[in-house]
Amino acid sequence: MAIFSNLTEKLQHAFAGLRKKGKLSEDDIKAALKEVQIALLEADVNYKVVKKFIKDLREKAIGKDILESLTPAQQVIKLVNEELTNLMGKEKSSIMLASNPPTIIMMCGLQGAGKSTTCAKLANFYKKQNKKVMLAACDVYRPAAIKQLQVLGESLDIPVFTLGENVDPVGIAKGAVEKARKSAMDIIIIDTAGRLHLDEQMMNELVEMKKVVHPHEILLAVDAMTGQDALNVAESFDNQLGIDGILMTKMDGDARGGAAISAKAVTGKPIKFLGTGEKITDLEVFHPERMASRILGMGDVLTLIEKAQENFDEKKAKELEEKLRNSTFTLDDFLDQMDSMKGMGSMEDLMGMIPGMNKQMKNLQVDEKQMAHNKAIIQSMTKDERKDPQIINANRRKRIAMGSGTNVQRVNVLLKQFKETQKMMKRIGQMGKGGKMPKIPGLF
Amino acid sequence: MIIDYLKKGLAKTRVGFVGKIEELVTGYKKLDDEFFEELEEILIQADIGAVTSMELVKKLQEEAHEQKIDDSSEAIGLLKKQIESIMGHDQPHLNIQEDGLTVILVVGVNGTGKTTSIGKITYNLRQQGKKVVLAAGDTFRAAATEQLESWAEDVGASIVKQNEGADPAAVAYDALQSAKAKKADVLIVDTAGRLHTKVNLMEEIKKIKRVLEREYPGAPHETLLVVDATTGQNAIEQAKLFNKATGVTGIVLTKLDGSAKGGIVIPIADRLEIPVKLIGIGEGKEDLRPFCPKDYADTLFSK
Numbered sequence: 001m002a003i004f005s006n007l008t009e010k011l012q013h014a015f016a017g018l019r020k021k022g023k024l025s026e027d028d029i030k031a032a033l034k035e036v037q038i039a040l041l042e043a044d045v046n047y048k049v050v051k052k053f054i055k056d057l058r059e060k061a062i063g064k065d066i067l068e069s070l071t072p073a074q075q076v077i078k079l080v081n082e083e084l085t086n087l088m089g090k091e092k093s094s095i096m097l098a099s100n101p102p103t104i105i106m107m108c109g110l111q112g113a114g115k116s117t118t119c120a121k122l123a124n125f126y127k128k129q130n131k132k133v134m135l136a137a138c139d140v141y142r143p144a145a146i147k148q149l150q151v152l153g154e155s156l157d158i159p160v161f162t163l164g165e166n167v168d169p170v171g172i173a174k175g176a177v178e179k180a181r182k183s184a185m186d187i188i189i190i191d192t193a194g195r196l197h198l199d200e201q202m203m204n205e206l207v208e209m210k211k212v213v214h215p216h217e218i219l220l221a222v223d224a225m226t227g228q229d230a231l232n233v234a235e236s237f238d239n240q241l242g243i244d245g246i247l248m249t250k251m252d253g254d255a256r257g258g259a260a261i262s263a264k265a266v267t268g269k270p271i272k273f274l275g276t277g278e279k280i281t282d283l284e285v286f287h288p289e290r291m292a293s294r295i296l297g298m299g300d301v302l303t304l305i306e307k308a309q310e311n312f313d314e315k316k317a318k319e320l321e322e323k324l325r326n327s328t329f330t331l332d333d334f335l336d337q338m339d340s341m342k343g344m345g346s347m348e349d350l351m352g353m354i355p356g357m358n359k360q361m362k363n364l365q366v367d368e369k370q371m372a373h374n375k376a377i378i379q380s381m382t383k384d385e386r387k388d389p390q391i392i393n394a395n396r397r398k399r400i401a402m403g404s405g406t407n408v409q410r411v412n413v414l415l416k417q418f419k420e421t422q423k424m425m426k427r428i429g430q431m432g433k434g435g436k437m438p439k440i441p442g443l444f
Numbered sequence: 445m446i447i448d449y450l451k452k453g454l455a456k457t458r459v460g461f462v463g464k465i466e467e468l469v470t471g472y473k474k475l476d477d478e479f480f481e482e483l484e485e486i487l488i489q490a491d492i493g494a495v496t497s498m499e500l501v502k503k504l505q506e507e508a509h510e511q512k513i514d515d516s517s518e519a520i521g522l523l524k525k526q527i528e529s530i531m532g533h534d535q536p537h538l539n540i541q542e543d544g545l546t547v548i549l550v551v552g553v554n555g556t557g558k559t560t561s562i563g564k565i566t567y568n569l570r571q572q573g574k575k576v577v578l579a580a581g582d583t584f585r586a587a588a589t590e591q592l593e594s595w596a597e598d599v600g601a602s603i604v605k606q607n608e609g610a611d612p613a614a615v616a617y618d619a620l621q622s623a624k625a626k627k628a629d630v631l632i633v634d635t636a637g638r639l640h641t642k643v644n645l646m647e648e649i650k651k652i653k654r655v656l657e658r659e660y661p662g663a664p665h666e667t668l669l670v671v672d673a674t675t676g677q678n679a680i681e682q683a684k685l686f687n688k689a690t691g692v693t694g695i696v697l698t699k700l701d702g703s704a705k706g707g708i709v710i711p712i713a714d715r716l717e718i719p720v721k722l723i724g725i726g727e728g729k730e731d732l733r734p735f736c737p738k739d740y741a742d743t744l745f746s747k
């Protein structure tokens with residue numbers, strides 16, 4: 001996947017030679033779209049979806065002023081990004097709560113998609129909004145599946161309805177809804193066993209359950225790492241059962257998540273939530289435009305900025321913004337930033353969100369221990385050194401290594417990382433300036 | 445050495461998994477652009493990846509031209525041969541020691557089927573009369589230990605466990621001591637699912653491996669990466685990083701009973717030289733088969 005980790009770069013490269021010719025031809029655009037096609041396929045968007053998408057795009061691209069434009073690569077990217085966003089649904093959509101509670105939500109999907117964990121996350125999501133939530137354990141097949149939901153429920157202080165493993169799942173769901181009604185619950189979330197869309201008997205069980213409990217919302221959990229088959233799975237669940245929304249899980253990895261496009265394209269049902277980690281709070285509302293950038297390998301600047309805003313205090317943020325714009329980001333800031341980043345989630349996650357950084361930043365992956373070392377190293381530098389790392393020569397490096405209880409190699413690594421970060425900061429600063437992004441109050 | 449249980453499974457594979465062959469490309473066809481495009485589509489839809497698929501088809505085009513092949517079924521035969529040779533001609537086998545304890549470490553991302561595969565492998569080993577100890581190394585996911593316990597009971601193995609949240613390396617250590625004391629034939633260590641991008645969790649799995657190595661030179665004899673056949677291109681990164689952390693000796697490709705083909709194992713075998721050893725074709729204890737490159741190449745072109 002590394003080959004296409006940055007489509008923007010790739011296209012820029014493809015166009016670089018052509019620019020000299022002064023004007024792009026239709027063939028140039030076709031060649032560029034071929035790159036887009038490969039990037040989408042490598043991001044796991046389904047072949048059929050990609051084929052149609054590229055065909056539509058070609059018509060649009062050739063008809064527009066792109067050929068005349070001075071920045072064709074950017075224009076193509078912009079168009080692709082817009083069209084992809086459209087493909088994934090223009091706006092975010094969430095679950096409508098029933099006017100006559102309880103709202104009944106049914107979770108379904110393939111084996112191992114992450115249904116149970118997501119049920120618990122969703123329950124927690126609504127509990128935090130002061131809703132009374134109940135879970136129902138209808139996976140009577142996988143060993144210890146009921147227990148899993150019970151443990152999760154207990155840790156959240158959310159009731160879990162079970163009738164053991166020897167009752168049929170439809171009966172459990174029915175009982176759970178009755179119980180939820182009696183105990184005046186706002187929401188009941190039904191966890192079901194994982195099943196293959198090809199398994200007629202198991203699919204019928206869901207259809208039966210739907211008939212009996214009349215859910216307001218049937219969610220299909222799709223693993224973000226799913227490949228081409230996502231289209232078949234989504235289509236099949238939707239045809240047999242009828243789904244209302246899609247929920248992508250395991251988004252915290254480095255999968256591009258093209259499955260989201262396939263699932264949305266084939267069913268027309270909106271993607272509603274994203275699972276972004278193993279913690280119970282790792283659930284996010286879906287934003288189509290962010291997903292588009294991720295699939296194209298352009299990072300997710302908006303999410304990064306939002307996270308940053310949550311974690312930096314206002315004044316510091318202003319200062320940092322200044323520094324970014326003026327490119328005077330120093331080692332002191334780096335230290336500060338390391339502290340703030342602790343609250344923002346793992347470094348790798350953050351790096352993944354920055355355009356063009358997926359690749360370069362691999363060597364920046366640091367764990368907590370390394371963070372502590374880095375801190376010690378920076379703290380062992382003089383004020384002048386922190387301001388201008390250029391002056392740190394071999395002797396100074398030795399002294400710093402001694403002072404921080406590390407070694408020269410580590411000091412070198414840190415200095416290199418700092419340089420990379422400085423570059424990246426510059427880049428973000430410029431993006432904010434370039435007007436490529438909507439105006440964001442206090443970038444960082 | 446091909447162990448018997450793998451041989452035994454094979455007969456059933458041919459009728460079951462491969463029995464449903466229905467050629468996607470049927471009859472005589474001219475070897476024109478359309479034909480090669482159709483092939484490319486089949487390969488891409490099997491999750492082999494756009495780049496690898498294009499390479500394979502290009503190579504085929506050249507070879508067909510060189511060998512003056514003009515029949516579509518012959519060309520497909522050639523392509524299957526290519527794939528077979530990438531996947532290795534031999535029957536794969538688990539490295540089970542003739543005497544003494546064999547240690548198997550099982551790793552992978554969340555929900556791929558690690559615990560279930562361990563249950564199935566254990567069942568097979570039990571059928572051969574082997575004594576098996578299981579280590580409940582997933583101390584993270586709620587009720588993961590209970591899940592493995594239920595398998596242990598079902599197929600007749602003993603289990604070594606600790607509380608939720610315990611250090612998995614400590615569980616592995618305990619289990620190893622117990623397996624030695626019991627003179628067990630095989631110890632299988634289950635681990636929590638983890639995304640390959642999480643540095644801390646990958647360190648944790650390295651530690652499990654170090655403990656096994658230190659306490660029993662030669663162990664683990666197998667480090668199996670469990671890959672879900674529905675996974676797309678991300679499986680390459682998974683294989684890369686798990687391999688880097690633990691030195692993967694083989695892949696268990698699960699959920700081939702679905703409609704996904706698991707073609708991602710082809711670039712993995714090609715670039716990383718990690719063989720597929722076993723395939724999962726269902727949730728039951730008998731739903732495990734040895735991987736056969738030829739059968740696999742055939743199924744790629746079947747419905």
Ligand SMILES: Nc1nc2c(ncn2[C@@H]2O[C@H](COP(=O)(O)OP(=O)(O)O)[C@@H](O)[C@H]2O)c(=O)[nH]1
Pocket residue numbers: 111112142194196552553554555556557558559560561637670698699700701702723724725726727731
């Ligand atoms: N259809 C099918 N399901 C499987 C297969 N292997 C595992 N599963 C299911 O996948 C889900 C996750 O399996 P589990 O062993 O808990 O995964 P782990 O998290 O990797 O340990 C369970 O519902 C299993 O029954 C397989 O070969 N085919």
Ligand SMILES: [Mg+2]
Pocket residue numbers: 558559560582588634635636637
């Ligand atoms: Mg498990």
